[in-house]
Amino acid sequence: MKPCCFSLLKAAPLFKGLSETELQDVSACAKESRLLRAGHYFRQNDAARRVFVLTHGHVKITQLSTEGTQVFFRVIGPGEIFGIIGGFGENSYPVSAYSEGPATAWSWDTKCLLSLMEKYPKIALNVIQILSRRIQEMQDRFRDLATQRVERRVATALLRLAAKSGTREADGILINMKLSRQDLAEMTGTTLFTVSRLLKTWQTGGLIVSARQRIKLTVPHALAQIADEIPIPTPRTGK
Amino acid sequence: MKPCCFSLLKAAPLFKGLSETELQDVSACAKESRLLRAGHYFRQNDAARRVFVLTHGHVKITQLSTEGTQVFFRVIGPGEIFGIIGGFGENSYPVSAYSEGPATAWSWDTKCLLSLMEKYPKIALNVIQILSRRIQEMQDRFRDLATQRVERRVATALLRLAAKSGTREADGILINMKLSRQDLAEMTGTTLFTVSRLLKTWQTGGLIVSARQRIKLTVPHALAQIADEIPIPTPRTGK
DNA sequence: AAAGATCTTTGCGCCAGCGCAATGACCCGG
DNA sequence: CCGGGTCATTGCGCTGGCGCAAAGATCTTT
Known part of the structure; x- marks a missing residue:
């Protein structure tokens, strides 16, 4: 792994608080997914096999309702995690992740990340914090939309x-x-x-x-x- | 702890997969909070010191916007967890939890739950699953509201x-x-x-x-x- | 450079749903 | 059983923002 990316992972909220050696361990089973041009990291209803951390670019998270209307949930920036939602409970992504241009992300197999979380509980706690924030944000947006x-x-x-x-x-x-x-x-x-x-x-x-x-x-x-x-x-x- | 409540905890999604003895350990530091009549478990902006699992009754989760309009996020039923959001990141609840009538819940000190999660990673994974579901639900509602x-x-x-x-x-x-x-x-x-x-x-x-x-x-x-x-x-x- | 494909603007008509006020129904405590 | 409080209904007027169509602007491809 290139040093620049490594330091980006180090700064990612998902891995906050991990030691250098732990990070080495974690990055050992990571895979780089690079998009050279506009394209999807995954589509709604795809089997949710991997979890991503964006290292470069922007990713749009959208959802299509059954009737075809689309909503736009969030933008993922460098350092942020995405694709974590479908992986644990249901086994498919409930949203699509699309980039308008070149982008780079590191990704982990869901099962692999699961065992990493058991090995390093810190990661699980980080996930909880990230999801909590995200819930708050969704609640805020819901409130705005409603009022x-x-x-x-x-x-x-x-x-x-x-x-x-x-x-x-x-x-x-x-x-x-x-x-x-x-x-x-x-x-x-x-x-x-x-x-x-x-x-x-x-x-x-x-x-x-x-x-x-x-x-x-x-x-x-x-x-x-x-x-x-x-x-x-x-x-x-x-x- | 009364056996009936114990079995309720055992069935709670938060503690799914824990062994009998682990549950004993977990329940050791729990506290029962009982509402005899309508009232709040906590209010928006209160310091988020405890996490609750409802054992009896219903709890309404609402939020007040700065201008005073209220939105109603969810109803908590028996077995469900609430009050987990503010506890880890920010230190105050972003919502209020109110019951219209008598209700019973068990609660854990946030820090105590944190160490329980480190001790039993299963709990942390359960939390992640619960939060994931909740995000999906909020996203669905957001989509409905928008479209x-x-x-x-x-x-x-x-x-x-x-x-x-x-x-x-x-x-x-x-x-x-x-x-x-x-x-x-x-x-x-x-x-x-x-x-x-x-x-x-x-x-x-x-x-x-x-x-x-x-x-x-x-x-x-x-x-x-x-x-x-x-x-x-x-x-x-x-x- | 020209053809297509997107993206954006703008005018116009229209109605779902809000805001308000007033009245009525129901509940609960004393 | 009465009185005050909360909850629900209903009529009326109004408007924010949608839906559509058509034209214009800008980017991309070949």
């Missing part, structure tokens, strides 16, 4: 994305991945039309700069303000 | 509740807990008014019988049909 209006949800989504994979630039924070209106709509439970209109408004107002599949937040704190506005606001203006 | 209309979501919620805490009766399945229109609204991301109107329609159609805080599904398969209907259906009727 906030579209504008806030989209603003929140943009900020979340910027925090996760934004790069600071002179004139704002660029969200560093392909991101269509459709993607944002699937994340926030709305339609691409509505997202398009919203972004347009914000762009006109100077809050963002958007191009095809690319969004830069020029005034993030204004978005944050929108994201924190009163909830189902404004029956009537106070007069 | 289905209210009617379907409420039908789904009723069926879920019936499956979890319904009792078969001569004329249908009674959902065995206090359940207001408001509760259903908070579960499905709508308003109590809309729920009221929906239930009314269904009652008129003979699908359900509802009284104050009590709902019986008389024709569950008809509800299931509603729950499985086409998604964002019906632009125009076929003519």
Whole structure:
């Protein structure tokens, strides 16, 4: 394993707290999966045989409902784990993992990871922490979807994305991945039309700069303000 | 510990696969928390010191957004674990746990459970499985909220509740807990008014019988049909 | 460079479901 | 058995955001 990747694994939340030698042991049974271009790491309903840790790129986690509508659950960035959900209980992935461009991940056979967790309980505890966080995040998003209006949800989504994979630039924070209106709509439970209109408004107002599949937040704190506005606001203006 | 409760713990998913003696060990540091009447096991933002396994009753897991709107995440039934989320990462519960009536739970100090998990990795694996399921469930609900209309979501919620805490009766399945229109609204991301109107329609159609805080599904398969209907259906009727 | 394939914008019509208020039903404690 | 509190119903008005279609912009491939 290349040293750079090794240090990335070392920093991954999944392996936090492991010693150097333990990490060696762990990485012994890992396999590198590299995508040279856009493609799937796995598809919904595939047999869940492996668990992944992304080392490079971005992965979109989506789910297709039986009727064909798609929802977008999360973006996986470097260091993050994915594909852990189907592996233990049911034996198939409940979601698809897709990358829009080149990406690299290390992966472990599910059974192998299971025995690693028994050998090093620390890993299991890390998994528990990661899953806990993820539940909280899903709960938050569920709450937003249930109680906030579209504008806030989209603003929140943009900020979340910027925090996760934004790069600071002179004139704002660029969200560093392909991101269509459709993607944002699937994340926030709305339609691409509505997202398009919203972004347009914000762009006109100077809050963002958007191009095809690319969004830069020029005034993030204004978005944050929108994201924190009163909830189902404004029956009537106070007069 | 009373034998009845002991066997309940034995059947709890959290302790699945433990031997008799291991269970003895585990239960040694447990504490019984009994609610004689309606009340909270814990409130959102309380320090997350204990993890609970419900042995009797029902517990509602809710969250209050900063602006005061409440959402209803799940119902905990006997055997299920709750209060595990805040304990490991952040140190406060992100939700409230409330019972409408008498209830009994066993609880463990978070740190104590942590060392139990290191001692018996099986427990940690069980936790991982439970959390995985819960994530899947939240994802499903998120998807429904994002893509289905209210009617379907409420039908789904009723069926879920019936499956979890319904009792078969001569004329249908009674959902065995206090359940207001408001509760259903908070579960499905709508308003109590809309729920009221929906239930009314269904009652008129003979699908359900509802009284104050009590709902019986008389024709569950008809509800299931509603729950499985086409998604964002019906632009125009076929003519 | 031209043809396709995506992605985005925009106008228009429309309705599911919300917000509110007022009334009615039911429960429980004293 | 009464009184106050909680829960449920219902009518009415309204609008946020969806659905669709069609055109425009941008990227990719050959």
